Amino acid sequence: MAHAQTQDQASSAVMAKPTGVQQTPRATVTLAPYRFNDILWENDRTAHRIYSRELEKNEPPSSSGIDAWGKSVRWPFMDRQLRTGDQHANHGEGVDFYDVGTGRGAGGLGIWADNKLWTSRNWSDWKVIQNGPDVAAFSVDYAPWPVGVDRKVWETRTFSLPLGTNFTRMVSTISSDKTGPLIVGIGISKRKRASGTGVFRRDLAPGRVTFWEPADPKKGSMAIALMVDPKSVVEVRQDFDNYLVLIKVEPGKPFVYYMGAAWDEGLDFHSSAEWDAYVAEQKPDFDPRH
Structure with a gap:
């Protein structure tokens, strides 16, 4: 006892709410x-x-x-x-109630080939770039994984989340043991609950998709959004687990995409209309040199 x-x-001590300057x-x-x-x-x-x-x-x-x-x-x-x-x-x-499961969760990626998404295993190495206070930035490596039976790819990705936004900016470089372009699938995990399957919207002219999840009866809904360079967009597809935005990339050349998320019981967004309006007003920077 x-x-x-x-x-x-x-x-109880660990979860005691911060006070004073700790709430900065x-x-x-x-x-x-x-x-x-x-x-x-x-x-x-x-x-x-x-x-x-x-x-x-x-x-x-x-x-x-x-x-x-x-x-x-x-x-x-x-x-x-x-x-x-x-x-x-x-x-x-x-x-923490968002279930990544076997899907891409909120913006994980893979290589789309032979009508299938080929995904890496979990990250193998990481490095902190900046631990606040204004920006959280880090990089991870994903070890080589197969694409079909005759190709391997590997990835380095940087993540950057400044204050004041719901969007993490990611710069990915996917290398390959073979030449030729790759089709990258960036995903949002599907959901099915008693309340339905949620609301998925696409606006490919600016390269944006949003998903308002069906509500969990006790914990509410998560909203997810992806922003990709519209010049790279191929199409939007689905597999068993995910909604997928397919983009064309060149091996060894970095590309940028953004992932955003919000909770309807949080502080900022309480409806799919509010979330979609916020996503629509974003001005993403897709230049990987920045």
């Missing part, structure tokens, strides 16, 4: 070695996670898709919440 009380007290909004990126090296990044509006090879070994299956957390405060909370081991409950600052 005493041991259980100690655990409860520790959990900031962008931050954190490695979570206590949870198989998850990478957590967040700012004052949104929060995300990606998974390591350690998680693959300990809790298969796992996915190189991108996780999104509901967030209802302006200050960082992910690390404290994950340390409780009870991140799927709402402790007053947000909640």
Whole structure:
């Protein structure tokens, strides 16, 4: 009993809401070695996670898709919440209820070939570029993975999330052991609940798609959006797990895309119309040199 009380007290202390200067909004990126090296990044509006090879070994299956957390405060909370081991409950600052599953989650990618999406395993190496306070930026490597039976690709991707936006900017360089263009599929995991399948919208002229998930009866809805360079767009497709924006890229040449997410029980967006209007007003920079 005493041991259980100690655990409860520790959990309560970890999730005690910050006060004073601790409530200052900031962008931050954190490695979570206590949870198989998850990478957590967040700012004052949104929060995300990606998974390591350690998680693959300990809790298969796992996915190189991108996780999104509901967030209802302006200050960082992910690390404290994950340390409780009870991140799927709402402790007053947000909640982890988005299920990446076997899909791409919120903006993971793969190579589209032979009418199929070929995806990497989880990230194999990482590096912090800037840990706040104004920007959370880092890079990850994805080890070579097969595309069909006669080609391999590998990827380095940088992630950058400044304060004041729901969008993470990503710069991806996909290399290949063969020449010739690649079709990259950037995905959003599908959903099916008692409330339906959600609302998926596409506007390919500016290279944007949005998804308002069907509501979870207890935890609400997540909104996801992708922005890609309209000059690179091939089409929008679906596979069993995902809505996919297909773009054409050249091996070894970096390309830029954006992923955004919001929670309808958070601070900023409470309807699909509000979310779509926000996405429509964005002015993304697709120049990888910036």
